[in-house]
Amino acid sequence: MVDFDGKTFVKSAETRMRKSVESLKSNLQTLRTGRATPDLLARVTVEYYGAETPLTQLASVSVQGSQLVVSPYDKSALQDMDAALLEANLGMVPSNDGEVIRLTVPQLTEERRKEIMKKAKQIGEEAKVAVRNIRRSANDDVKKQSKELGEDTTRATTDDIQKTTDKIIKEIEAVVATKEKDIMKV
Known part of the structure; x- marks a missing residue:
């Protein structure tokens, strides 16, 4: 035995x-429930110096009311982040002011x-x-x-x-x- x-x-x-x-x-x-939460961006990846990098490693994501505010650590990656957020098809349009990206979370x-x-x-x-x-x-x-x-x-x-x-x-x-x-x- x-x-x-x-x-x-x-x-x-x-x-x-x-x-x-x-x-x-x-x-x-990562699924939207109608409330703004940084988890919504957990799966977004950005092409950063030739490598797919999670957005959350390149920027801080905070919540202001019904908006998500993405503050990049490296401002030169702002355009790439903007493009990645558009590509992610989150149902939100990013608004880039040159310093941060704002995403308004619409009601579902x-x-x-x-x-x-x-x-x-x-x-x-x-x-x-x-x-x-x-x-x-x-x-x-x-x-x-x-x-x-x-x-x-x-x-x-x-x-x-x-x-x-x-x-x-x-x-x-x-x-x-x-x-x-x-x-x-x-």
């Missing part, structure tokens, strides 16, 4: 699944809210797929060792992996549902 701890194996799979949930949460933060229309909800569901579905892939990988690893483990241990471990997967999928659905409520709140 091989020294095999099913609980440790399941914990390892759960840890990897939890990383998918954390990734989901950070991805959902019903149609735009529905589009953002679809995107939130898509991000949630991607997280579920990632979790299911982790489950499949963990089950494959258990099956590879099934001859040494025995039928009972193999079945118990795969059952525990499935229970963990179900729990994490419910958590993902709850996170997405919370974001959907936030998006639909006027």
Whole structure:
């Protein structure tokens, strides 16, 4: 009999699944909910000296009322940032005054809210797929060792992996549902 701890194996799979949930949460933060928040610009990258660099590393982003104010650390990159913000298709038009870039966050229309909800569901579905892939990988690893483990241990471990997967999928659905409520709140 091989020294095999099913609980440790399941914990390892759960840890990897939890990383998918954390990734989901950070991805959902970048979706607009009608309020100005610096997280809206988290995915914007700027061509800076030949390298794609996150905007948040090149400038400070602050909130002033319903506006986002982007203050570049290097004023020579202002035009590149302006172009990157236009390209990002955020639904906001950047206003560049030579010192800072201002983005007015408009109120969301019903149609735009529905589009953002679809995107939130898509991000949630991607997280579920990632979790299911982790489950499949963990089950494959258990099956590879099934001859040494025995039928009972193999079945118990795969059952525990499935229970963990179900729990994490419910958590993902709850996170997405919370974001959907936030998006639909006027």
